[in-house]
Amino acid sequence: MDLTLSPDQSFFQETTRRFLEGEAPLTRVRELADDPAGFDRGWWRRGAELGWTAFLVPEEHGGGTLSGGRLADLAIVAEEFGRMVSPGPLHPTNIVAGALAASATPEQRAEVLPGIVSGDLVATWCFTEPGGGWRPSDVELAAQRRGDGFVLTGTKAMVEAAGEADWFLVTARVNDGDGGLVQFLLPRDARGLTVTPMRSLDLVRRFGRVRFDDVAVPGTARVGDGDATADVERQLQIGATLECAQMAGAADRVLEFTAAYALDRYSFGRQLASYQALKHRFADMKLWLEATHATVSGAAQAVDGAVGGGNGTRAAGRLGGAGRLVSAAKVYVGDRVPELVQDCVQIHGGIALTWEHDIHLYLRRVTLGRALYGTPDDHRERLAVAAGL
């Protein structure tokens, strides 16, 4: 948790926590494991009423912010989702909302953003490709110019909530001229677009493969003009920051119940928590947790700072600075939080390897978060570039 939450943010956090604990307890998450969608649309609309999809959307389309720091506001939700390993298309819908708010035409915004804010519409971002990575340069999906529009050919993978999405933001590469990146907003019923479910470690976050067989898109479907690399970069930053915030929330909750367990449980006539070998591991985990919160706040604030205000070039420069802090967060959180959860498995003992124990729900969520939007090693490479290598 950020230590500088405003009263509005604290109230919002509490409301979201109570809603998730009441309406999506872990028993419900387990039930949804067998549900093809992984979440209930009516439930999602009620969450949206609390503001889950509003923070990256401008006021004129029904959005708003609690603190002026839009991603910092949204990170509160992601953290609470991590604490409760919650279902729902939180990340993809918000990434698309942010992208449309930044670069879409007024018509596109008017058509989609109010529905996202109300929770009636689910959107997702098609970025990474089979066998590909999370760098903008990895994008190969071809956009061939035809008349005023384009024809898309190729396949996207690991598209979150693809099975439920009403709208798809697609990142493609123009296969003539300078070969720059372009983005399009397509409805689910676009001809030639097919979704195949994939499987994932997480019990309720769903992913799919999206195939584009000569999908004809009009010029009006394009999001932004000119090269889309900076937009893509910002979308990746938002995605990575949200994954880190989820991992922070998960680590918070896991350390909380594991410390309580160590205090409750006796062996050899002593509390587990009285053994120095374990106390020192708890101290390390507490350090990792606090450093995790610190770097998540740093990343969210940096992205907010880069997005808000200033002229174009200045904002682009700050985007680079924000990228450095997001990568630092992804390296640190992606490394330490899964280790923290594994250590907590160890401290619980064999019971923590059973399906019945809740800790594997968290381990699944954080292992997913570690890899999405770039592994720690991917982000180390980005930091090396930023350091001048």
Added chain:
Amino acid sequence: MVDITAATATAGREDLDAYRDRLRAWLADNMPKLDPGVDWDPLHDDDDRASRARELQRRLFDGGFAGICYPREYGGQGLPIEYQRVFDQESMGYELPALFSVPTLSICGPTVLEFGTEAQKQRYIPAFIRGDELWVQFMSEPSGGSDMAGALTRATRDGDVFLLNGSKIWSTYAYRSDFALCLARTNWDVPKHRGLTMFIVPINHPGITVKQIMMVDGTEEFCQEFFDDAAIPAENVLGQVDDGWTVATRLLFHERAAVGGASPYTSGRSAGRAETIGDDLVGLAKARGKADDPLVRRLIGQVEALSIVQGQLAQRVRTGLETGHFPGPAGSLVRLYAGTATVERTNIALEIAGDEAVVWDGDADGRFGIAYIKRQSTSLGGGSTEMARNIISERILGMPREYAADRDVAFREVRRNTMPSSRPTTERSNEGSG
């Protein structure tokens, strides 16, 4: 009731942005720019460093930027912490009086401010803010560093003075310093925490001998002190007699804050190795032709992440302490991070430097190898990382305390190490050395 004084002071205070602008211009005109890496020299002249620190602290004082968070009546600026943070940010990249920042201004100073009598505060605080007097801590003893409350150095009341006997160790630059906070035993018939007293000790004083200790990297900053019936005036007691542990506890709090970069009382946070080693490694990787080696690039990315997160954690802990979200012992979090991250960083540097870290030409430097030899210093100095882990688990997470055989036992009855009885053969006395 409205606090008129505070309201007036606030109204008359310079706006933070204006302060930043004025400070930025002043620094550019008055303080030397730091050349990264230059400060690193295992055989630098310690005497010069101490004189240099006095000179730089004096410059800050003359410019009105010394003791920013110290009260005005004791020679400080009396400004809120935001002004110190602005100073911390703007002074990055300048040569700063780091020797004054730690421990004089950030550890000893706040302790005197908290426990000193009015006369003590008037006598000592303005002098160190001006750069006139350098302070050190006489806390650890040769008999053991972590169990500080088990101090064996004794102070025996004799009329208007206390006679000090025993030895302290690991004080930095004591031979170039003026005063020390010294924890000594005044009562042997009560449990260890209740029989200690904190003294303000003039170092250049009859009966006190200071010996420099050569460390594995060739530096001689650390000292050991020997006390032979050194007569310390009773007015030099800081706090109450036999209540020195209360004072020491606060001193340790300030030390944790200082070591973790969270203290509001420094003359800036000097660009230590934590901030500069990343740049050094980029240069090293290029020099060794490893700039395109994916493993080396990852290692440098890791060092970058560790450094960034270290700053963010220090910021979080500062905020947590200021807002009351964190208990005082939270300073141990930054302390533990610093220890473990330094180990990792030093290992990475050794890996990238390869064989040149262990055998080098006369005109090159072997600093990454030497840094490895003294690697554990950051995990030991300022309280070991093991102690930090005890503090975090016991006082932040609320886990049971370690068993202690000396709890509630008169210190006289406690099994302990012996205090070295004789002074070393090679010594450097302050008497006559100036």
